[in-house]
Amino acid sequence: MDASGVASMIARGILAAVFIVAGLLKLPDPAAFAEGIAGFRFLPEWSVGPLALGMPVFELLTGLALLGRRFRSAGALAATGLTLAFALLYAWALARGLDVRCSCFGGAGLLRVSNPVGLLRALAMLALAAWVYRRESLFRD
Amino acid sequence: MTAENVFRDAVLVAAGFLLSLAVGFAANRLRSDPLPVPYRAPADHPSDEAGMPGAVTLAGAEAAWRVGDTLFIDAREPDFFEDGHIPGAINLPVSRVADARALSGDRERAVLVYCTGADCRDSRIVALALCAAGHRNVDVFAGGWDEWTRAGLPQ
Incomplete structure (x- = not known):
């Protein structure tokens, strides 16, 4: 495996770990996550329930897909889309001066969206995911 | 990165999202305290009864x-x-x-x-x-x- 292969493996490992942990932490308490999503007042109310139920599973699935081989590039695309959406939502909340919890990691995520560290984190993950996707879709079997 | 490959991945991602929704809804039905869908926000103002702000x-x-x-x-x-x-x-x-x-x-x-x-x-x-x-x-x-x-x- 060349250096780029090792780098991709590490990048996938980081992304997968973050998504799996984020998904697992949100799974047990959909009500807290729903309250977190609703707090942003960004999405229409009808979408809050389905998202609170589906998103933790989707994050878990994305993490697992990144670890495996068969769905690796789809997982990387999902990770890119998710982190892009998170970064946009975060930037929007920051611009509006919202002071709600990020809920990135369920009830345990006490980081507030008024803290720009969260936006930097989302952008770093976006760069990582986009790079992995580009590489995986070039070198797919 | 061909357009065809990206399209195939996008279809897989969409399928994965639908699957996640289905699993999430199914798991919610099995919970002892299911999340109400559509979601209802908790009351905005606490009532003024005794022991409440x-x-x-x-x-x-x-x-x-x-x-x-x-x-x-x-x-x-x-x-x-x-x-x-x-x-x-x-x-x-x-x-x-x-x-x-x-x-x-x-x-x-x-x-x-x-x-x-x-x-x-x-x-x-x-x-x-x-x-x-x-x-x-x-x-x-x-x-x-x-x-x-x-x-x-x-x-």
Whole structure:
């Protein structure tokens, strides 16, 4: 495996770990996550329930897909889309001066969206995911 | 990276998302405390019944502040509190809410809790903790710091 292969493996490992942990932490308490999503007042109310139920599973699935081989590039695309959406939502909340919890990691995520560290984190993950996707879709079997 | 491959991945991602929704809904039905769908936000204003915090408007908060015998509690995190707060307020963020028990002994004293504004819930959380700690005269100023500063009141 060349250096780029090792780098991709590490990048996938980081992304997968973050998504799996984020998904697992949100799974047990959909009500807290729903309250977190609703707090942003960004999405229409009808979408809050389905998202609170589906998103933790989707994050878990994305993490697992990144670890495996068969769905690796789809997982990387999902990770890119998710982190892009998170970064946009975060930037929007920051611009509006919202002071709600990020809920990135369920009830345990006490980081507030008024803290720009969260936006930097989302952008770093976006760069990582986009790079992995580009590489995986070039070198797919 | 061909368009065909990207399309195939996008179809897989969409399928994965639908699968996640199905699994999430199915798991929710098995829970003992399922999330109601469509989601209903918890009541915006705590009721004024015994043992629960009441709600105060900007006018009420200003009047209480001018009279001066109400203890104002700022429920925001210390960084925000240090940037500016209602004069005389003390800082009791949610992260230190366990200290609510350690507040002054007078459980009958009027207490008014606020946070950033209508979008934050911390004032309600702190107010409920104060009620649980035995305070009997706790109100929430839901308009919070945003409404106070917009009205040009002293900082």
